[in-house]
Structure formats: structure tokens, C-alpha cells
Amino acid sequence: MMRTTIFLLGFCLGIAGLEAAGKYPGTPDKPSCVYKVGETASIAIHMDDDDGKPLANTEFTVQTVGDASIKDKKYQLKTDQEGNATLKLTLNQPGFIRCFIPKETPKGKDKPVAGIAFEPEKLQPALPKPEDFDAYWDKILAELHALPLDATVTPVDTGRTDVVAYEVSIATPDPQAPARGFLAHPADASPKSLPARLLTYGAGTFKVAPPLEVAARGCLVFAVNPHSLPSDKPKEFYDDIRKNELFRYQLKGLPDRDKLYMRNMAIRAYRALMFLKSRPEWNGNKLAVSGSSQGGWQALIMAGLDPSVGACVAFVPGSSDTAGTSIGRDGSWKRFFILGEHVANQENYMAYRYIDGVYFASRIKSATCLVSAAFHDATVAPSSIYCAYNAIPSPNKRMINDIDAGHATPKATRQKGEEFIEEYFAKRP
Structure with a gap:
């Protein structure tokens, strides 16, 4: 039940x-x-x-x-x-x-x-799940597992004695866009001793910092940059990327499902998850993913693609029910998918289904999930979030209705997310 x-x-x-x-x-x-x-x-x-x-x-x-x-x-x-x-x-x-x-x-x-x-x-999604959705992604996963991680792991100075951290680059099918981020864990970690957690991030172009505080709580944690960006550039570099090369990256590749920029972002996150699971410190049975907005979308994808993910925290997840605007809904990423704009056509809607969070959510069979929807969200419509939440078949899922919040996740909700993951780590054998 x-x-x-x-x-x-x-x-x-x-x-x-x-x-x-x-x-x-x-x-x-x-x-x-x-x-x-x-x-x-x-x-x-x-x-x-x-x-x-x-x-x-x-x-x-x-x-x-x-x-x-x-x-x-x-x-x-x-x-x-x-x-x-x-x-x-x-x-x-x-x-x-x-x-x-x-x-x-x-x-x-x-x-x-x-x-x-x-x-x-x-609430249900505006468009049905593609008939070949699972086969499409299962084929991608098979190709990813056949590709060596070929990870470059470089120690970084944390300025602390209780945790260690590494800058990591992991091979992906696109040699120009490896999965990049930071791995961290307690300095005294022994093999098979730690639960693991993948951190995914919201929209924008920025550098990702080593997740030292999460590691200090006794966790093997990887923070993955959504864009394969280096971590050592000045602010102007990331601002320039946002205004030029990655301007409206959410739409890049349309209408070809195989060229969607967001598809490759999901692949990078999955490669980071593969790397995390390959680490000797992981205990092999406690694995969580968490993120907000775009990061919440990535968290749903990871939980949908990898059944070993036991806990998923997805706050105000974007990119779900992206065709909602076609039936008069407020829509997800509505700044891009708005009726009347050139991007809002059936061909684009059909292609975007292959990276829509709703259909990944429908694959989450057993992970315990915590999702939030904000009733004043002008960026990601709460109706799109509920479409994804309602699609989750896992018997253990919880929704936070942030009735007084906009798109920024309130502190109280973030705290509930941390408690949710800690509870999962504590209860899982």
C-alpha cells in the first residue's frame, strides 16, 4: 500500500x-x-x-x-x-x-x-510517457557502464584535519565535457565505512565548492558541477559563459532528443554517481541524492535511473511536465516554454519528454522520496512538481507544501531535507 x-x-x-x-x-x-x-x-x-x-x-x-x-x-x-x-x-x-x-x-x-x-x-502530465522512454535510457546506461570512468582525482587543501577533499574529472561520451566536481569524506574513513551522497545544483553558471560540511557529518559526498565547468576561474568567466555559450542552455539541442544539452547534463550527473559508488569508502548500501530546482530534477533522474539510490530529496524540481503550457498550465521553465513562443511547438515538446522529470519519477520504485512544491513559485510551477510527485510509484514518499514560499527553498525545508537523509542513513541496515 x-x-x-x-x-x-x-x-x-x-x-x-x-x-x-x-x-x-x-x-x-x-x-x-x-x-x-x-x-x-x-x-x-x-x-x-x-x-x-x-x-x-x-x-x-x-x-x-x-x-x-x-x-x-x-x-x-x-x-x-x-x-x-x-x-x-x-x-x-x-x-x-x-x-x-x-x-x-x-x-x-x-x-x-x-x-x-x-x-x-x-494532476497528471500533459503528454504521455514515450513508449520507448525506458528502452532509450536503458541503452544509454549500458553505454555508460561500458565506458571506463577514467577519473582524474587531485587532492585539494581543505585547511582542515577532519576531512579530505579531491577535485575530480570523470570521462563521459563527450570528451570535451567530462563530469566535474569535488569528492570529500572524513579523513579517517576506512573501506566500506561510509554512506554516500550526490549533491546536484540549480540553474546558472558557477564554480562548485568542496562539500566539506556534509563530509564532516560522516558521509562520502560528491558535488557535481552541472556544466562541466572548471573551478578555478574568476567570476567574470562564469558570467560570460552564462551570457553567451550557455545562454538559455535549457533549450539547446531542440528538437533532437540526442542533442539536448540537458540530456548531457543528466549523463554527467549519472557518471558522477557511478564514480561515487566506485569509491572504496562507500559501504555499498546507503546512497542518497539531493538537489533543488534544476538540482531537484537531476535528483529525480538519478533515483529513476539507479535503483541503488535509497533516498531522494528533490526540492522544487524543474523540467517536469514541460508540455504543461500546451494545455494551459503555468508550466515548468515557463520562461522558455510559453505558448506563442517559437520553442512552444509539438516537435519540441515531444523531444523534451525524454528528459522530463515526470517520466524518470515513474521509474522510482523503492527509494524514499522527499519533494517540495512552493505555492508562490514563479519559476517552476507547483503543478509541474505535483505531476512528477504523483508519478512516483515508491510506497514511501513525502511532499512539503511550502505555502508561503517562492522558488528559493526556505531554511526550514532545507533542514527537513537534511534530517530526512540522516534518518534514512540511520535506519537503513
Whole structure:
């Protein structure tokens, strides 16, 4: 029997942790912010001025972004004498609605009001899993396991006596783009003594640092750079790469599934996982992966491709249900996959399915999984995350509903992720 646990972090009594905290708070009539399809959500909005006094008889606009018929609507409201107003919303199908007060100037920021969901546990991907998805990736895995790791392992000075670290480069099918990162573990580690963990990272171009603190907690850990970038360059180097060679890298290679840049990113992460498992310090039976955003997507892929992964932490994972925009959803990576743009066509959607997190999630049969969705996320729509979460067949999975958060994972959620992995390490024989 499948066991699904939903954690609720934060309360819809303001927008804690966001720019507009306390200024334009919206309070849905359900503290969970989760409703039945067709049910009407009543959101109480209170407005104060800069001095904290109620804004009486004030007209303002609330805009909604979300799934289905609610998408991009605007509502004209007016406060009463106490500065209060009410917004009522509903959805006729599973999905999410994000409400905000639009920015007043081009350089301003939208002010969040509330985020609500309607039976998100029923969300399904817009497109079916490719019939040859498993065969396609099983063939890739066979080729990767036939390729020698040919790893270059170089000690680095940690400035500490309790942990050791190494800069590592691992061969991939592309000789110009090895898997790069840092390995670290306690200095006194003996063979087969340590649990192992792969760290994956979010979008952007940057250098990865040795994961010394994770290693100090008694772990064999590898931090993999998503882009095969060197770790010794100045900030200007990474900025230039982001603006030029890797500009909108999420779309590179479309519409050819074999040339997708993100496909090769997944392959690099898998090679890093292979290297991690080859280390003599690994105890052979405790293996975890974790990441946020793009890193959460990579974590789902690793857990889906390698059944020896026993724990997967994927916070606000991107690149799932990437065709969601084709059926009116808010979408994942919606900055790139937006209806009306040249990239939003059927050929591209069909190719991207081969790296879509939903279909990797459907391969996670036994790993214990912790996933988060943020109700104010304007980067990765929570509906896309729930599509991936709902696809996980593992009997032990948990969802954190960060009802007051945007795309940045809150500290409390990050802490839950660390506790989740530590609990897995402690309980697994």
C-alpha cells in the first residue's frame, strides 16, 4: 500500500519570506491552502499603508497566474473602511492559482497575495510517457557502464584535519565535457565505512565548492558541477559563459532528443554517481541524492535511473511536465516554454519528454522520496512538481507544501531535507 505524507510549512497569514511580507497579506479560508475541484476559495486581503495604518476605500488590482481558465486574469477590488477586501476563486480541474498585486513600475516587483491548490494529488502530465522512454535510457546506461570512468582525482587543501577533499574529472561520451566536481569524506574513513551522497545544483553558471560540511557529518559526498565547468576561474568567466555559450542552455539541442544539452547534463550527473559508488569508502548500501530546482530534477533522474539510490530529496524540481503550457498550465521553465513562443511547438515538446522529470519519477520504485512544491513559485510551477510527485510509484514518499514560499527553498525545508537523509542513513541496515 502506498504511503504518501504531506507536510505543510508556513501559514497563509501573510507572505513570510517574500518581498511583500506583511504589506499585502492574503489569507485563504483554509489554512492548508488546498481545496477540492470546484470549491470556492475565499481569500481575505488586508492592506496597510507604509505607516501600518489600514488603507480604507482603496481600489487595487489583483492578478492571477495559474492553471486552466484562471490563467492571467485581473480582478479589480476595493477595500472597506478597515482596509479589507475579499477575492473568491475556483478551478474546475486540478491545479494551482498564484495571486499577486502587479508591479507598479517596470523595475518594480509583483507583490504576492496568496497561493492556492485544487486537488493537486490528481494532476497528471500533459503528454504521455514515450513508449520507448525506458528502452532509450536503458541503452544509454549500458553505454555508460561500458565506458571506463577514467577519473582524474587531485587532492585539494581543505585547511582542515577532519576531512579530505579531491577535485575530480570523470570521462563521459563527450570528451570535451567530462563530469566535474569535488569528492570529500572524513579523513579517517576506512573501506566500506561510509554512506554516500550526490549533491546536484540549480540553474546558472558557477564554480562548485568542496562539500566539506556534509563530509564532516560522516558521509562520502560528491558535488557535481552541472556544466562541466572548471573551478578555478574568476567570476567574470562564469558570467560570460552564462551570457553567451550557455545562454538559455535549457533549450539547446531542440528538437533532437540526442542533442539536448540537458540530456548531457543528466549523463554527467549519472557518471558522477557511478564514480561515487566506485569509491572504496562507500559501504555499498546507503546512497542518497539531493538537489533543488534544476538540482531537484537531476535528483529525480538519478533515483529513476539507479535503483541503488535509497533516498531522494528533490526540492522544487524543474523540467517536469514541460508540455504543461500546451494545455494551459503555468508550466515548468515557463520562461522558455510559453505558448506563442517559437520553442512552444509539438516537435519540441515531444523531444523534451525524454528528459522530463515526470517520466524518470515513474521509474522510482523503492527509494524514499522527499519533494517540495512552493505555492508562490514563479519559476517552476507547483503543478509541474505535483505531476512528477504523483508519478512516483515508491510506497514511501513525502511532499512539503511550502505555502508561503517562492522558488528559493526556505531554511526550514532545507533542514527537513537534511534530517530526512540522516534518518534514512540511520535506519537503513
